[in-house]
Amino acid sequence: xxxxxVSVVEVGPRDGLQNEPQPVSTADKLALCQNLIEAGxxxxxxxxxxxxxxxxxxxxxxxxxxxxxxxxxxQGQAQRMSPKVALSALVPNQKGMELxxxxxxxxxxxxxxxxxxxxxxxxxxxxxxxxxxxxxxxAQALQAxxxxxGSISCALGCxxxxxxxxxxxxxxxxxxxxxxxMEFDVADTIGVGTPGQTRAVFxxxxxxxxxxxxxxxxxxxxxxxxxxxxxxxxxxxxxxxSSIGGLGGCPYAKGATGNVAxxxxxxxxEGMGYETGLNMAGLIHAGQTIAQALGRxxxxxxxxxxxxxxxx
Amino acid sequence: xxxxxVSVVEVGPRDGLQNEPQPVSTADKLALCQNLIEAGxxxxxxxxxxxxxxxxxxxxxxxxxxxxxxxxxxQGQAQRMSPKVALSALVPNQKGMELxxxxxxxxxxxxxxxxxxxxxxxxxxxxxxxxxxxxxxxAQALQAxxxxxGSISCALGCxxxxxxxxxxxxxxxxxxxxxxxMEFDVADTIGVGTPGQTRAVFxxxxxxxxxxxxxxxxxxxxxxxxxxxxxxxxxxxxxxxSSIGGLGGCPYAKGATGNVAxxxxxxxxEGMGYETGLNMAGLIHAGQTIAQALGRxxxxxxxxxxxxxxxx
Numbered sequence: 278x279x280x281x282x283v284s285v286v287e288v289g290p291r292d293g294l295q296n297e298p299q300p301v302s303t304a305d306k307l308a309l310c311q312n313l314i315e316a317g318x319x320x321x322x323x324x325x326x327x328x329x330x331x332x333x334x335x336x337x338x339x340x341x342x343x344x345x346x347x348x349x350x351x352q353g354q355a356q357r358m359s360p361k362v363a364l365s366a367l368v369p370n371q372k373g374m375e376l377x378x379x380x381x382x383x384x385x386x387x388x389x390x391x392x393x394x395x396x397x398x399x400x401x402x403x404x405x406x407x408x409x410x411x412x413x414x415x416a417q418a419l420q421a422x423x424x425x426x427g428s429i430s431c432a433l434g435c436x437x438x439x440x441x442x443x444x445x446x447x448x449x450x451x452x453x454x455x456x457x458x459m460e461f462d463v464a465d466t467i468g469v470g471t472p473g474q475t476r477a478v479f480x481x482x483x484x485x486x487x488x489x490x491x492x493x494x495x496x497x498x499x500x501x502x503x504x505x506x507x508x509x510x511x512x513x514x515x516x517x518x519s520s521i522g523g524l525g526g527c528p529y530a531k532g533a534t535g536n537v538a539x540x541x542x543x544x545x546x547e548g549m550g551y552e553t554g555l556n557m558a559g560l561i562h563a564g565q566t567i568a569q570a571l572g573r574x575x576x577x578x579x580x581x582x583x584x585x586x587x588x589x
Numbered sequence: 590x591x592x593x594x595v596s597v598v599e600v601g602p603r604d605g606l607q608n609e610p611q612p613v614s615t616a617d618k619l620a621l622c623q624n625l626i627e628a629g630x631x632x633x634x635x636x637x638x639x640x641x642x643x644x645x646x647x648x649x650x651x652x653x654x655x656x657x658x659x660x661x662x663x664q665g666q667a668q669r670m671s672p673k674v675a676l677s678a679l680v681p682n683q684k685g686m687e688l689x690x691x692x693x694x695x696x697x698x699x700x701x702x703x704x705x706x707x708x709x710x711x712x713x714x715x716x717x718x719x720x721x722x723x724x725x726x727x728a729q730a731l732q733a734x735x736x737x738x739g740s741i742s743c744a745l746g747c748x749x750x751x752x753x754x755x756x757x758x759x760x761x762x763x764x765x766x767x768x769x770x771m772e773f774d775v776a777d778t779i780g781v782g783t784p785g786q787t788r789a790v791f792x793x794x795x796x797x798x799x800x801x802x803x804x805x806x807x808x809x810x811x812x813x814x815x816x817x818x819x820x821x822x823x824x825x826x827x828x829x830x831s832s833i834g835g836l837g838g839c840p841y842a843k844g845a846t847g848n849v850a851x852x853x854x855x856x857x858x859e860g861m862g863y864e865t866g867l868n869m870a871g872l873i874h875a876g877q878t879i880a881q882a883l884g885r886x887x888x889x890x891x892x893x894x895x896x897x898x899x900x901x
Binding site for chain 2: 468470471472473474497498499500501503504506507508538541544545548549550577578579582583
């Protein structure tokens with residue numbers, strides 16, 4: 278493993294768009310995925326096979342993935358541009374898993390939380406129950422030869438419980454590992470974490486399941502995402518999630534909850550001498566295009582600054 | 590020295606406002622300073638005694654400082670709220686120094702850069718010449734019993750030269766120390782720095798003049814300010830500059846160049862167990878008030894998130 282290589286998982290099409298109030302067309306989602314892959318994205322979270330009743334924005338997941346797959350097949354080019362692109366989807370249950378199999382994704386993501394209160398309010402069961410429910414889902418995924426990720430929400434804080442002990446995220450990661458999860462997405466879902474706490478949580482989770490299998494998923498709600506990324510990076514974490522253009526948050530909305538912007542993350546990582554395999558100009562193009570489609574200002578600070586510098 | 594204590598120098602009234610296109614009233618500047626002091630700010634950069642021809646926004650510096658001083662004198666309260674408030678002003682030359690003496694500031698800031706090209710374009714002389722010019726200014730400040738800071742612009746990058754070697758900032762700091770400067774403000778004026786480079790520059794400057802005399806001044810142009818702050822903090826730097834509400838940058842302006850938001854900085858520091866002596870509710874009030882006066886959305890992410898949480 279090359280210690281200077283960082284794997285960036287682009288979650289914009291899923292985490293970034295899922296809470297968009299206005300419906301985003303399948304064509305715009307497809308264009309976003311294509312632009313991201315052309316920018317070098319090799320791990321792309323493109324859909325969530327959850328109930329359209331709860332998340333209408335993700336209802337066209339099959340179409341998006343079919344479109345991306347068809348496009349990839351016609352693009353030897355895209356394949357040359359980046360290593361084989363791994364497409365992933367969020368799956369809450371067996372119904373979702375069947376859609377994921379139908380879509381032929383490479384990775385599935387099951388999700389629970391490090392907070393009992395959040396799990397109860399979010400998926401109406403205890404953390405232990407949520408993991409039990411995943412067993413058949415994971416078995417099916419493994420049978421289909423898929424890579425299985427487990428997302429641990431609220432690992433750095435919970436809107437209901439407040440502070441969450443580092444040991445809790447580690448315990449949940451261990452339980453997920455026991456049922457076959459291969460990669461652990463430690464998520465600061467509400468963006469409240471700070472670097473000292475980030476270090477404690479990732480150290481504990483790494484001790485439980487091995488840092489090489491841990492990914493950092495930071496939201497920039499309180500502006501802490503890159504500082505927390507740095508803390509995790511220096512601990513040895515080499516996989517991070519981000520959303521192009523900081524999708525998912527509106528700078529002026531109350532309590533903006535966007536993921537860290539891919540452009541800002543890549544600017545920091547490349548500036549520190551890490552290799553991401555991503556092309557900044559391509560990322561900015563992808564970010565500007567989707568921002569325009571959403572009727573939003575383009576919100577990546579690194580992206581805005583580079584554009585201003587370019588057009589000076 | 591308490592290693593868990595971090596000194597935050599509020600530069601919003603100066604660095605944050607100096608480039609505002611619309612004139613900001615003296616009353617609004619005075620209210621900003623009062624709100625900041627009531628929030629616990631104990632080091633406040635409130636004016637720049639530069640030519641009004643070049644920086645019209647700073648033309649009322651004497652009135653602002655007279656107002657703040659008069660208010661402090663009538664407020665035994667403010668004195669109890671925070672330790673003696675140290676007021677500072679930027680002074681480019683003897684004329685500015687005379688105004689600073691007249692205003693009775695506690696600290697003056699002379700400024701040069703780590704980039705010859707920037708110094709030439711910004712103050713029409715070489716770095717060496719700029720420091721020679723400070724000699725009489727500094728002598729007068731020391732005679733007046735003032736604390737003398739030296740700002741080193743473009744220490745992490747220059748819009749004309751690009752990368753700037755770490756040794757350059759250290760060399761400039763040493764020269765400033767030789768002429769009597771007591772504190773060294775290492776500034777990422779255009780916000781291009783990343784954490785590895787920040788570590789190299791602050792290590793070099795600290796080696797030259799002692800880290801306890803070094804302050805980090807980061808702009809969030811590329812979203813790197815808090816990550817760079819963390820890198821400097823872990824090196825041992827305990828003084829940082831920030832602007833309330835991230836003043837100085839417009840989130841949607843091309844190449845927004847605001848200082849890091851005081852609220853975001855304090856959220857990180859307090860979250861890591863450092864003491865700043867600052868009150869978050871008071872900071873948010875100060876930030877919202879000036880944003881309203883400027884007709885700008887309130888731009889601190891931590892501030893916005895805490896407000897949303899509070900009003901949920």
